[in-house]
Amino acid sequence: MKHSFTQLGLMEPLLRAIREQGYDTPTSIQSQAIPLLLKGRDLLGIAQTGTGKTAAFALPILDYLARDPMPRVARKPSALVLTPTRELAVQIADSFGAYGRHVDIRYAAVFGGVSQVPQVKALRRGLDVLVATPGRLIDLMQQGQVDLSAVEVFVLDEADRMLDMGFLPAVRKVLQTLPQKRQSLLFSATMPDNIVELAASILHKPVRVEVTPPATTVERIDQCVLHVDKKDKRELLAEVLRNPALERVLVFTRTKHGADRVSKHLRQVGESADAIHGDKSQGARQRALEAFRRGKVKVLVATDIAARGIDVADITHVVNFDLPNEPESYVHRIGRTARAGRGGVAISFCSPDERRHLQAIERETRSKVRVVDDHGFVSKQPVEPVRSKNPAGDRQWKKRQHRRRGRSAAAASA
Numbered sequence: 001m002k003h004s005f006t007q008l009g010l011m012e013p014l015l016r017a018i019r020e021q022g023y024d025t026p027t028s029i030q031s032q033a034i035p036l037l038l039k040g041r042d043l044l045g046i047a048q049t050g051t052g053k054t055a056a057f058a059l060p061i062l063d064y065l066a067r068d069p070m071p072r073v074a075r076k077p078s079a080l081v082l083t084p085t086r087e088l089a090v091q092i093a094d095s096f097g098a099y100g101r102h103v104d105i106r107y108a109a110v111f112g113g114v115s116q117v118p119q120v121k122a123l124r125r126g127l128d129v130l131v132a133t134p135g136r137l138i139d140l141m142q143q144g145q146v147d148l149s150a151v152e153v154f155v156l157d158e159a160d161r162m163l164d165m166g167f168l169p170a171v172r173k174v175l176q177t178l179p180q181k182r183q184s185l186l187f188s189a190t191m192p193d194n195i196v197e198l199a200a201s202i203l204h205k206p207v208r209v210e211v212t213p214p215a216t217t218v219e220r221i222d223q224c225v226l227h228v229d230k231k232d233k234r235e236l237l238a239e240v241l242r243n244p245a246l247e248r249v250l251v252f253t254r255t256k257h258g259a260d261r262v263s264k265h266l267r268q269v270g271e272s273a274d275a276i277h278g279d280k281s282q283g284a285r286q287r288a289l290e291a292f293r294r295g296k297v298k299v300l301v302a303t304d305i306a307a308r309g310i311d312v313a314d315i316t317h318v319v320n321f322d323l324p325n326e327p328e329s330y331v332h333r334i335g336r337t338a339r340a341g342r343g344g345v346a347i348s349f350c351s352p353d354e355r356r357h358l359q360a361i362e363r364e365t366r367s368k369v370r371v372v373d374d375h376g377f378v379s380k381q382p383v384e385p386v387r388s389k390n391p392a393g394d395r396q397w398k399k400r401q402h403r404r405r406g407r408s409a410a411a412a413s414a
C-alpha cells in the first residue's frame with residue numbers, strides 16, 4: 001500500500017493540484033488503482049461514492065492525456081466518463097477541473113434537463129474529457145454532435161445504479177461506437193450477476209480493486225433515534241436544529257411533497273433551508289446544491305432519488321425525517337456524513353408506524369441505534385411492542401390466545 005501521493009507516479013502539476021485540494025494521503029482505492037491505471041490496465045473497481053473513486057480515475061486520465069498531448073479535434077473527446085445522474089456528472093467534471101488546473105486539459109459535462117446549446121458549443125470547440133449521462137449523450141450522438149471514435153479511455157461509473165435506472169440499452173449503444181482498442185474502467189458499489197456480465201463484456205483482463213464495504217462507514221457514524229409522533233416531526237426538527245453543532249445538515253424525506261413542506265416550515269421558523277427533488281428544474285436543483293455546498297444554506301432537504309450522488313464535503317449531520325423502508329437506503333443516506341474517512345452524526349426520527357423500519361435497519365447493520373429521549377416531543381405511544389406487518393397473522397395469534405385462555409380457564413375450574 002502506497003502512503004503518499006508522490007509515490008503513485010503522477011506528474012508534478014497533478015501533485016500540486018492535489019496538495020492545493022488539501023489531500024494529504026491517497027485513499028485506499030486511489031493508492032491501489034492509480035499505479036495500475038497509469039500502466040494502462042483495465043480496472044474493475046468495487047467502491048461506492050465517498051471512497052475517493054473520482055480522483056482514482058480522474059488523476060490517471062489527466063496524467064495520460066497531459067503527458068503526451070495531442071491536437072484536439074472538434075466533437076471527438078479522448079476520454080469518456082459515463083455516469084447515471086446529472087449531479088454526478090457535474091461533480092465529476094468539477095473534479096477534472098480541480099485536479100487538472102495546472103495542465104492544459106479541456107473537459108465538459110453533458111446531461112439532460114438543461115439546454116444543449118452550451119454543451120454543443122463545448123463539443124465543437126474540442127475537448128479532451130467528456131463526462132456524460134447516457135440519455136443526453138445518445139441524443140447528441142444521434143445529432144452528430146459528438147463522435148466517440150477517438151475515445152482512448154472509457155469509464156463506466158456507478159454501473160449498478162446505471163442498470164437500476166434502466167440505462168443498460170443506452171450503455172450498450174455507447175459501447176458499440178467506442179473503438180476496440182481502449183482502456184476501460186468500471187466502478188460499481190455492488191456486483192450482482194448482471195454487472196459481472198457487463199464487466200466481462202467491457203473490460204480486458206482487468207485488475208480488481210475492492211474497497212471497504214459500507215458497514216465500516218456505519219461504524220464511524222454516531223447514530224441516534226428520536227421517537228416522535230408524525231405530527232410533531234417538523235417542530236422536533238426545528239428544535240434539533242437549534243443546536244449550533246448542526247452546521248451543514250442533509251435532511252431526508254420520503255416524498256417530494258414532504259421535502260417541500262419541511263423546507264418551507266424551516267424557513268418559516270427562521271432557518272436557512274432549501275429542498276431538492278425530481279420535480280424541481282435542473283437549474284433550481286443545481287442552485288440549491290451550490291448554495292448548500294458553499295455554506296449559504298444550512299439545511300438541504302432531499303428525497304433519496306434527488307440525493308443520489310450528492311457529494312458535499314463536511315456534512316455534519318444527516319437527519320432522517322422519515323425512516324426509509326429499505327435498510328440499504330439508510331446506510332447510503334447516513335454515509336453522506338462520513339466522507340473520505342471522517343466521522344459524522346445521523347439523527348433519525350421514528351414515528352410509531354416506522355418502528356418496523358428501525359428494526360429492519362438494526363438487523364441489517366447488526367447494531368442497536370441509541371435512543372435519545374430528552375427532547376420535547378417524545379411519542380406517548382409505548383416503544384414496544386412493534387405492530388406486525390401481518391394483520392392476518394395477528395388475528396390468528398389472537399384467536400389462538402383466546403382459545404388457550406378458554407382452555408386454561410376450563411382446566412382451572414375442573
Ligand code: AMP
Nearest residue numbers: 023025026027049050051052053054340
Ligand atoms: P468520491 O468518492 O470520489 O465521491 O470522493 C469523496 C470525497 O472525498 C470528495 O469530497 C473528495 O473531494 C474527497 N477526497 C477524495 N480523495 C481524497 C483524499 N485523498 N484525501 C481527502 N479527501 C479526498
